Amino acid sequence: ALAAHPELASVSYGALQLPLPERREEFDSSVxxxxxxxxxxxxxxxxxxxxxxRVAADxxxxxxxxxxxxxxxxxxxSFRADxxxxxxxxxxxxxxxxxxxxxxYYQDRLRDYQLLISGYLVLRIPNDLVMSDCERAxxxxxxxxQQQRSRL
Numbered sequence: 001a002l003a004a005h006p007e008l009a010s011v012s013y014g015a016l017q018l019p020l021p022e023r024r025e026e027f028d029s030s031v032x033x034x035x036x037x038x039x040x041x042x043x044x045x046x047x048x049x050x051x052x053x054r055v056a057a058d059x060x061x062x063x064x065x066x067x068x069x070x071x072x073x074x075x076x077x078s079f080r081a082d083x084x085x086x087x088x089x090x091x092x093x094x095x096x097x098x099x100x101x102x103x104x105y106y107q108d109r110l111r112d113y114q115l116l117i118s119g120y121l122v123l124r125i126p127n128d129l130v131m132s133d134c135e136r137a138x139x140x141x142x143x144x145x146q147q148q149r150s151r152l
Contacts, residue, residue, distance in 0.1 A: 042068060045094065045096065045127070046127075046131065047130040047131055048067065048094050048130075050130055050134055051083070051094060051130050051134065051138070052067060054134050054135075054137075054138055055083075055138065055141075058138065060142065061141065061145070064085045064087075064088075064145065065083045065084065065092070065141075066083070066085075067082065067083055067084075068080055068081070068082060069081050071084065071091070071115070071118070072118075073114040073115060073117070074114075074117055074118045075114060075117075075118075077114055079111055079114065079115065081093070082094045083141070085145060085148070087152070088121075088145060088152065089120045089148070090120065090121050090123065090145060091115055091120050091121070091122045091123070092123045092124075092144075093108075093125070094125055094126075094130060095108075095124050095125065095126050095127060096127040108124075112124075121144065121148060123140065123141065123144050125137050125140060125141075
């Protein structure tokens, strides 16, 4: 019943739907789970895990980016960022297929607006890009960080 409440989407990734498969590789990414993953990639996101491994191996990025951090907008709304560079106020979102639905797309844009008016720059990278060309995704992040650094 909670899945229909868009105001919970930023903290719950949607409502838990049971039963969950025992093996994670069989996990349907359209089913979302509330988990405490602050500081780590989301446990059911292969793209976040892959990106985390790549970022951890990058001397320039490894100490800048934090996974799954909670931010508060100037209007008091809380949001969880997939990746965050606090100092530069950069949010990186790794978007899976669930972000393609009309409702989720709309909610993502409202969320981006809230973060924008709070001083954050939001970069959205599709899961498919991370999985197929992780180096390109990392380079996109690197360029956004370079751009923000030049403004600090």
